[in-house]
Amino acid sequence: MSAIAAWFTPEVIAVLIGMVKAVVILLVVIIASAWMIWVERRLLGLWQDRWGPNRVWWLGIGQVVADMVKIFMKEDWIPKFVDKPVFILAPAIAMVMTLLAFAVIPIAPGWRIIDLNVGVLFFLAVLSLSAYAVMLGGWASNSKYALFGGVRAAAQMLSYEVFMGLAMMGVVIQAGSFSFDTIVEAQTGLWYVVPQFLGFILFLLATIAATHRAPFDIPEAEQELTAGFHTEYSGMKFGMFFVAEYISITLMSALVVTLFFGGWHGPLLPPVVWFCLKTGLFMCFFILLRAALARPRYDQFMESGWKVMLPLALLNVLVTGGIVVALAAH
Amino acid sequence: MNDIKRILIGFWSNLVTLWLIFAHLWRHKDTVNYPEEMPYLPPRYRGRIILTRDPDGDERCVACNLCAAVCPVGCISLQKAERPEDGRWYPEWFRINFSRCIYCGFCEEACPTAAIQLTPDFELAEYDRQNMVYEKEHLLISGTGKYHDYNFYRVAGMSIAGKPKGAAESEAQPIDVKSLLP
Numbered sequence A: 001m002s003a004i005a006a007w008f009t010p011e012v013i014a015v016l017i018g019m020v021k022a023v024v025i026l027l028v029v030i031i032a033s034a035w036m037i038w039v040e041r042r043l044l045g046l047w048q049d050r051w052g053p054n055r056v057w058w059l060g061i062g063q064v065v066a067d068m069v070k071i072f073m074k075e076d077w078i079p080k081f082v083d084k085p086v087f088i089l090a091p092a093i094a095m096v097m098t099l100l101a102f103a104v105i106p107i108a109p110g111w112r113i114i115d116l117n118v119g120v121l122f123f124l125a126v127l128s129l130s131a132y133a134v135m136l137g138g139w140a141s142n143s144k145y146a147l148f149g150g151v152r153a154a155a156q157m158l159s160y161e162v163f164m165g166l167a168m169m170g171v172v173i174q175a176g177s178f179s180f181d182t183i184v185e186a187q188t189g190l191w192y193v194v195p196q197f198l199g200f201i202l203f204l205l206a207t208i209a210a211t212h213r214a215p216f217d218i219p220e221a222e223q224e225l226t227a228g229f230h231t232e233y234s235g236m237k238f239g240m241f242f243v244a245e246y247i248s249i250t251l252m253s254a255l256v257v258t259l260f261f262g263g264w265h266g267p268l269l270p271p272v273v274w275f276c277l278k279t280g281l282f283m284c285f286f287i288l289l290r291a292a293l294a295r296p297r298y299d300q301f302m303e304s305g306w307k308v309m310l311p312l313a314l315l316n317v318l319v320t321g322g323i324v325v326a327l328a329a330h
Numbered sequence B: 001m002n003d004i005k006r007i008l009i010g011f012w013s014n015l016v017t018l019w020l021i022f023a024h025l026w027r028h029k030d031t032v033n034y035p036e037e038m039p040y041l042p043p044r045y046r047g048r049i050i051l052t053r054d055p056d057g058d059e060r061c062v063a064c065n066l067c068a069a070v071c072p073v074g075c076i077s078l079q080k081a082e083r084p085e086d087g088r089w090y091p092e093w094f095r096i097n098f099s100r101c102i103y104c105g106f107c108e109e110a111c112p113t114a115a116i117q118l119t120p121d122f123e124l125a126e127y128d129r130q131n132m133v134y135e136k137e138h139l140l141i142s143g144t145g146k147y148h149d150y151n152f153y154r155v156a157g158m159s160i161a162g163k164p165k166g167a168a169e170s171e172a173q174p175i176d177v178k179s180l181l182p
Ligand code: SF4
Pocket: B049, B067, B070, B071, B072, B073, B074, B075, B076, B096, B100, B101, B102, B103, B104, B105, B106, B107, B108
């Protein structure tokens, strides 16, 4: 007995607890993202003056289970003309990379998978990799609509990633750290949405582009490209792209909350509840955007990205940096 | 300067759009929760077809076959028969295949006796396709349907037992052509 107990040194226990946390966060994120499909369908319905799917179980929350069963039953067909290894790899990259980025998001005090001191950079790196999924998927499909989707994804990525990183820099300068934990701690008194309002707007626009959601769903624009980069995908491979998109909405909402809305900070309720509440609100906001706004042309998007957003983001970094340095000099 | 103005106006108009769409949350919903909440269907809605009776309780259908002829999908079939006691015509059998019917209402338009009528019942669903074929006993109802007072034999010139020529409502007495000789 004591031989077994000897295995459980404090380090091993710490690792085990970390693993359990990771699994819990993973499951919660996946389930929440999957259920968002239902939330989206209901909300879109309500905003379009209809009820949406409200039949399966209470309020229709079982709709996701029904959809899942259906998509698992579907034939997972690989067209003959595709580049097979890349074609199969792309949805996996989409899924893994978006999930990986969750590792650095602090959900509550002590509830995170890792606290990297370069958390923000890690996040940006993983996000760039996840954009590859869309490009590879589009390129490997070997069909014109998918290729257009892939090309647009590349163009879009080039335009939003730059000002997204710069928009985050304002927060990083103010908090004086790349670690998400420190950033959240620094927002105890005042959420960064107030001093960094411009950064918040820019970052929000970039997150919409990063999730490939309407109004910036340029790589998959149904009306122009049938389904864009995932035109050739079917069955669960399509399902993975689909769920990855919802996971990335969850991720981006969590990120906006962490960077600009004080993360877990909030009165009365426990931190986890505050975090989930704020994230949920932002997820609903993403759906509202899809329900309300029209899609710009992709040259318009790139133009605004390079000519408007980037200078504004640079200006934001400059002014924030100047103020921080001036205050430090006092 | 102009560009900045354009950007700000665009931003503002998008925000207004967001708010307007959000406000749809508490608008009246155009759809209804169907099985629990039935939608209102007007009496002239074109649904399940019935055969009606005249105010005296006799079958209205005179087996003229006009409905079967006008039906664009040819889903009505019937067989004429004659009542021995008064000479009235009636369908011996009358069959509508509802799995082909497109509910166009042409049969009701064509019918000279207001016998065949469409009703606001749309809940026709069966597991077995054969059950969609309705026979006369399924179609014939005991009432008059939408037209309460119409009785074909009372207004038409057709003579049957108990109603000779000239006895119909607002029908002139038949003229004896031979008495008209100069
Ligand atoms: S409604 Fe139209 S299709 Fe149906 S039985 Fe009448 S004529 Fe035929």
